[in-house]
Amino acid sequence: MADMTTGWYGNGSGNTGVSYTVDGVMFAALADNIGAVFNVPKGTLLEKATIELVVNVSSDFKASGGNLQPVAQVLNTGEAEWGCWAPNSTLGDASDTTITCKISEAGKLNQIVNDTKVGVQVKPGANPLVGTVTIKSVKIILAPPSSSSSSFSYSSYDASVASLKDLKAPEDLEVFPIGVAVGNTDSPSTNILTNTQEQALVEKHFSQMTAGNIMKMNYLHPRNDTHTLADYDFTNADEFVDYAKTKGISIHAHTMFWHSDYQVPDFMKNWTGTSAEFLTTVDEHVTTLVNHFAVSGNVKSWDVVNEALTDDTPSDYRKSPFYIASGNSPEFIERAFKAARAANADVELYYNDYSTENNGAKTDMLITMIDDLQAKNTPITGIGFQMHLYLDYPSIANIKAAMQKVVDRNLKVKITELDVSINNPFSNGWSVSTATPYDGLAQKKRYCEIVEAYKATVPEELRGGITVWGTTDASTWLNSFYQSQGLTDGEVVSWPLLFTPQYGDKPALRGFADALSGNACTNL
Ligand code: XIL
Numbered sequence: 001m002a003d004m005t006t007g008w009y010g011n012g013s014g015n016t017g018v019s020y021t022v023d024g025v026m027f028a029a030l031a032d033n034i035g036a037v038f039n040v041p042k043g044t045l046l047e048k049a050t051i052e053l054v055v056n057v058s059s060d061f062k063a064s065g066g067n068l069q070p071v072a073q074v075l076n077t078g079e080a081e082w083g084c085w086a087p088n089s090t091l092g093d094a095s096d097t098t099i100t101c102k103i104s105e106a107g108k109l110n111q112i113v114n115d116t117k118v119g120v121q122v123k124p125g126a127n128p129l130v131g132t133v134t135i136k137s138v139k140i141i142l143a144p145p146s147s148s149s150s151s152f153s154y155s156s157y158d159a160s161v162a163s164l165k166d167l168k169a170p171e172d173l174e175v176f177p178i179g180v181a182v183g184n185t186d187s188p189s190t191n192i193l194t195n196t197q198e199q200a201l202v203e204k205h206f207s208q209m210t211a212g213n214i215m216k217m218n219y220l221h222p223r224n225d226t227h228t229l230a231d232y233d234f235t236n237a238d239e240f241v242d243y244a245k246t247k248g249i250s251i252h253a254h255t256m257f258w259h260s261d262y263q264v265p266d267f268m269k270n271w272t273g274t275s276a277e278f279l280t281t282v283d284e285h286v287t288t289l290v291n292h293f294a295v296s297g298n299v300k301s302w303d304v305v306n307e308a309l310t311d312d313t314p315s316d317y318r319k320s321p322f323y324i325a326s327g328n329s330p331e332f333i334e335r336a337f338k339a340a341r342a343a344n345a346d347v348e349l350y351y352n353d354y355s356t357e358n359n360g361a362k363t364d365m366l367i368t369m370i371d372d373l374q375a376k377n378t379p380i381t382g383i384g385f386q387m388h389l390y391l392d393y394p395s396i397a398n399i400k401a402a403m404q405k406v407v408d409r410n411l412k413v414k415i416t417e418l419d420v421s422i423n424n425p426f427s428n429g430w431s432v433s434t435a436t437p438y439d440g441l442a443q444k445k446r447y448c449e450i451v452e453a454y455k456a457t458v459p460e461e462l463r464g465g466i467t468v469w470g471t472t473d474a475s476t477w478l479n480s481f482y483q484s485q486g487l488t489d490g491e492v493v494s495w496p497l498l499f500t501p502q503y504g505d506k507p508a509l510r511g512f513a514d515a516l517s518g519n520a521c522t523n524l
Contacts, residue, residue, distance in 0.1 A: 011117065015036075029129045029130065037073075054138075056094065064124070068123070074115075159513065163205055198471060218265045303351075309356075351373075382413060383411055390423075413464060422435050422494060447512045448521035479492040
């Protein structure tokens with residue numbers, strides 16, 4: 001329902017504006033094409049929408065033979081719906097009339113670039129126009145999404161976000177880091193050191209970077225032959241960190257321990273020594289990494305341990321190479337945190353995992369682990385919630401409840417790898433093969449609600465920040481991940497990030513910004 005007390009204005013040449021009465025919005029029917037309208041913001045998909053207006057014309061207007069025409073016209077371009085019409089014979093004489101207008105013009109009213117004005121104008125009948133028109137109410141019923149809607153193309157969409165990282169609500173004392181995962185070794189086409197579009201986007205919107213890969217263990221510590229720095233390779237990671245430093249961008253370092261096979265060094269995968277020797281190697285690994293990256297000064301935090309818990313119900317410690325080499329025990333976790341803190345008193349130390357945000361069995365295990373670590377005086381700063389999410393899963397209530405449990409333990413909460421896939425292969429298969437603007441707006445709302453949930457649950461002093469896992473939809477890790485899991489139907493499409501492959505804004509960016517600014521979350 002439109003607000004009938006504000007936002008209206010006179011339309012058509014010679015109009016004398018509008019007045020707000022107890023009945024609604026009134027205007028004088030002075031000449032052909034004069035009317036009253038209000039703006040519907042860009043992003044509202046009016047194609048096939050139904051606009052229901054309740055109007056009341058004065059007796060002299062009725063007697064003049066005057067007609068009404070509902071208006072839906074795009075600002076700037078002038079494109080419009082002209083098919084709706086309420087002839088004089090259908091209008092009451094100083095009594096209410098309901099006019100229903102279905103927008104049938106194709107390809108014009110789904111505006112993501114300009115606002116659209118909606119209202120009513122007068123058209124003369126047999127006699128010159130006189131009298132007044134009062135619009136009592138306007139209801140816009142949007143059409144459900146249709147698979148035949150225009151394809152997902154936001155190359156010209158402007159989210160009007162000057163800089164995501166600079167947005168803050170008035171109550172924020174300090175802005176938490178807004179980060180992005182990028183790389184200098186993953187793909188030549190998205191190399192942050194050479195791709196100027198990637199650079200421009202990162203520098204404009206983000207205050208923190210995470211390396212998608214190059215700071216994982218196998219790249220940094222591939223050998224364990226000499227127990228000296230000769231076993232390490234920091235070249236690529238250093239270039240990555242240095243680039244950020246020159247731009248005033250901090251680093252969330254990822255990650256000292258992760259079981260994923262492709263980046264576990266062979267010497268850890270096939271540990272041949274004792275568990276005591278392994279834990280000494282844990283100390284060495286952690287100490288060397290923390291010390292090395294302390295030098296640059298912009299490494300603010302580390303994911304010390306990544307994904308050490310299983311997805312089972314109930315969840316348990318993952319039987320990773322590190323768990324096994326620790327003597328079938330999670331002791332490497334405690335050791336790693338303690339070694340990191342001993343090496344550096346200031347750097348923030350996170351435990352990072354996925355599916356912990358849905359407040360289920362894995363969240364329970366996370367809390368069990370935290371309580372155990374805290375009982376052993378383990379210096380853990382916070383919990384990273386990866387948050388590889390979907391439009392439809394998990395619920396905001398569960399996200400809040402899971403984060404609250406961490407807040408209750410006085411730990412920081414950091415969203416470390418946010419993306420919001422439009423397709424959910426676990427619940428809807430590949431039902432969306434062409435994402436419509438409608439999907440883009442649903443994603444905008446979802447991003448907003450996630451960021452809003454974070455702000456609502458995590459008090460300022462415990463906010464570790466929010467990082468999105470990639471720049472554009474072209475560089476998402478999800479499509480190849482889905483393929484590797486056998487989840488693909490051949491058309492692997494997730495569209496999970498804030499920018500288009502052409503480096504244009506998506507509505508999702510606006511949604512993120514709305515939550516940061518304290519605006520309402522809408523799919524308009
Ligand atoms: C992903 C990278 O983005 C991909 O390039 C790589 O092939 C696999 O790993 N959880 C994590 C990240 O903690 O390290 C993963 O990154 C995504 C899931």
